[in-house]
Amino acid sequence: MTGVTVRVPAKLNLQLAVGPPRADGYHDLVTVFHAVSLFDEITARPAERDGVSVSGEGAARVPEDGDNLALRAVAALRAATGADAGGVHITIAKRIPVAAGLAGGSADAAAALVACNELWGTGLGQPQLLEIAAQVGSDVAFAVLGGTAVGRGRGERLTPALAPATSYHWVLAFADGQLSTPAVYAALDQLRAAEAGGPAAEAGGPAAESGGPAVTHGAAAEHGSAEPVLDAALMSALRSGDARQLGRALSNDLQPAALSLFPALRKTLAAGLELGALGALVSGSGPTCLFLAASADRALDLAASLSGAGVCRSVARATGPVPGAAVVPAVR
């Protein structure tokens, strides 16, 4: 076998409810992941030693050494299976922007797992791949699974969402800049500590101990608890397949933190809503903004108008849900 190519989607978070910081620095989440048709393609080929090369959108900002999440996934698969098939070279063709809140790095890691499982004939099934994926990063398991799914824990404990086969039309507005995920989580902790009247939160600090409504956005706030809660209105919207309901139910606890670090995103979100989007949200830790459109035609109009409004670097359209990382059949 000369090589295996895998296509892997970006993810959106339709809900992202964030709890207080844990002792290990992570935050417990309840999130609704949604895979969309913006894909990276990675190819794994046998090589003397492990290596990675990256091309496409934002390639210059992706590390090409052992820090690359795809290579960490390769090492994790090797450790878990004892596979001894020599080195592997991973080629990544990026369309998912880097550090954009779309889990592009996690997607590449998921794709590397699926590709090497095929290349080495290790024959792991999806449940085993999901377990290894969860060790590599918080969003990697979802990129293996795809579709729409509820994530808990750090986001790695997944339950597929049962929903009709509705396809939603999204417009993504890519920002001129990046946001670091840890910095956005830290900003959220600080905002919450300030609201609770205390000093900046430390792990298990005032925001966690207050027991009161330390959050102002998302289902957790409505339930008067700092523990994240799955939004019943969002799940009901997904079951109904009604895009209008879904647009109203989108929520992201990280949004105020992302906006505090990247204030220009307010304009982007407002522009999308003025142009008729059914809902607008910062994607994950940002800075990409996502907009839900009522139809493919509306998405086309919205994308064109947003791009003309000068409120983002570029736009893309995508539909969701789509399947997770999958081998692309070789052309013979």
Ligand code: C5P
């Ligand atoms: O797991 P991953 O490497 O994707 O996470 C990146 C960073 O995002 C973590 O180091 C942490 O700072 C933050 N994070 C978090 N809580 C989560 C997921 C990520 O605080 N549930």
